[in-house]
Amino acid sequence: MTHLQSLRDAGQSLWLDNITREILDDGTLQRYIADFAITGLTSNPTIFDQAIGDSDAYDAGIRDKAAAGKRDEVLFVELALEDLRRAADLFRPVFDATDGVDGWVSMELSPLLAADTSGSIEAARRIFAQAERDNLFVKIPGTPEGIPAIEESIFAGVPINVTLLFSTEQYLAAAEAYLRGIERRIGAGLDPKVGSVASLFISRWDKAGAEQLPAELHNRLGIAVGQQTYRAYRELLASDRWKKLAAAGAQPQRLLWASTGTKDPNAPDTLYVEALAAPDTINTMPEKTLRAFADHGKVGGVLADDGGDSADMLAKIAAAGVDIDALAAKLQEEGADSFVKSWKQLMQRIANKAKALDGNR
Template identity: 75%
Template sequence: MKATRQLHELGQSLWLDNITRSLLDDGTLARYIAEDSITGLTSNPSIFDAAIGDGDAYDAGVHAKTLAGLSGEALFTELALEDLRRAADLFKPVFDATHQVDGWVSMEVSPLLAADTAGSIAAAKKIHAQGRRDNLFVKIPGTPEGVPAIEEAIFLGIPINVTLLFSCAHYQAVAEAYMRGIERRLAAGLDPKVGSVASLFISRWDVAANKQLPDELHNKLGIAVGQQTYRAYRELLASSRWQKLADAGALPQRLLWASTGTKDPSAPDTLYISAFAAPDTIDTMPEKTLHAFADHGQLHGVMAIDGGDADDTLAQISKAGVDIDALALKLQQDGADAFVKSWHQLLQRIADKASALADKSKGPALR
């Protein structure tokens, strides 16, 4: 049995951390669904920046929307949602078969809103309405200002993928926000069934910490943080507070492993996929990592629900001089800043492309 199928049979959802128009047009995404057990996907500004900038797949769409009077964020949002609606339709059979647990796609609010609670809520409402797909998550970062926006969005019935989580404390804060949103819905007599995932970023920990650590502790911090967070996740699902919500019909906010491509060339290219084999979770992986795991990935058991050796590993890393709490804060801020940079690049790229296409359409060579 293919390794990707083994993970699926274990109870873990495998999602693709990518979307491009060519993936949809040439049938590659459909093939990943059929052959590699892919049951959802995620996107972010960096992914769309690369997708729109590479090749001409989006040229006709950019030109047509420019002629229709769209520009900037409005033009990008419609371009992205065209792709995500098509992907959502491919995953709709999974969404229906799993009763809304799986089969999701994700669209991010503007990264410029990471510190703007009210703006994030307004953007989430707009994307949710414009998306027109039941299996479309709106991504809101789990920043301090994002947490109340997440609670309010859940209360409003908007499915949310919480992004940019780096620590167990980050996860616990958004899990609380999710439960508060569901509890408010129940108190208001509303359906408690609102989808959500909490996305914990893994590999960036090791990129940041390896240079401060001895070789024997390289590439262990991200896994330890994940183990610690998985323990908290399992404890929450076993809690009486959650059981009460589940009994009322609420869906669990599933833990999602993000940033699972190996960044260290000296480490196995499937390191994080094998380490995070855990039921009732999601692993969203870049295409390169998906291909690697499908080709030669191996499972080495299931992640321990008690956190395994996470506490010992974190203690060793702290003793070696890494301030883990401070690094979590920095990683979240750096991640938000990186998405802002990609966002500005993306909008500039679209503007440049729109201008070039407009000039070309005026030229004598156009027939």
């Protein structure tokens, strides 16, 4: 028994924010499933860049695929999906037992498509088909250009993890896209059951706002935004609009807490996990945070449906000089730019490895 049980008792799913071939090969992921009851995982270009750069576990695959004439994104997608298929199979019993509510893995679209709506729609469809796993989400950013791609992908029956959400308003835009996609499926006589999660990023708020805020308001902004967004989530699930879709067989787009590793070395290493325990949500944690909470995490209570003290806290933070709406837009833009940087670095890393491995044959 670990301290993670308190989160599961609160009705929260625990996912891993990481994947490497090594944790698949050495049984680490299987142990997380058995010992920590991890029921899903997420990935992104930064995670894969680190995984491929810090290990030789991918070298044989890179060499063989390059020898077959595969390059760049085509080669990477094959590598990534090899890992994600294995992970998806480990989570398949949970997926089946929960009727598709839990037990998912996620694969990100190329960040270069962030401003390309039609390209995102086509890539999402292609990756999901190539994965050949029902329990794989395709990640599309909840940017203005991504919102219509999310709606169209849901309508097409492609499960979507909406990523890079930073505010309640951005979350609501993503939720609206999901609802419209499901409503259109019902109108077309299609199955309304299409999986989706909406990923709200937490810790980056506090890193971005620290310089403007007094010490007593440090590490409070991300949690307050999470509380406020959870209120919007509960209100949506209680709405007549959602109840009508649920009665037709749709499943909720679940709210997922992302970026929950503590970035401030002076703050508790389980800060965001403890603060964001809540029913019907997911917390996807880096391995370090997962192990820390398993060792010494504590849950004092669950989030209030009405957002708790978030309105007062956000008012204090705004009064201290933080333009929350402007910062949300900036964080989303910076998040997209960061993934583009990681993506380009990843493509270069794969190209360099392919060249070096070919030279060593």
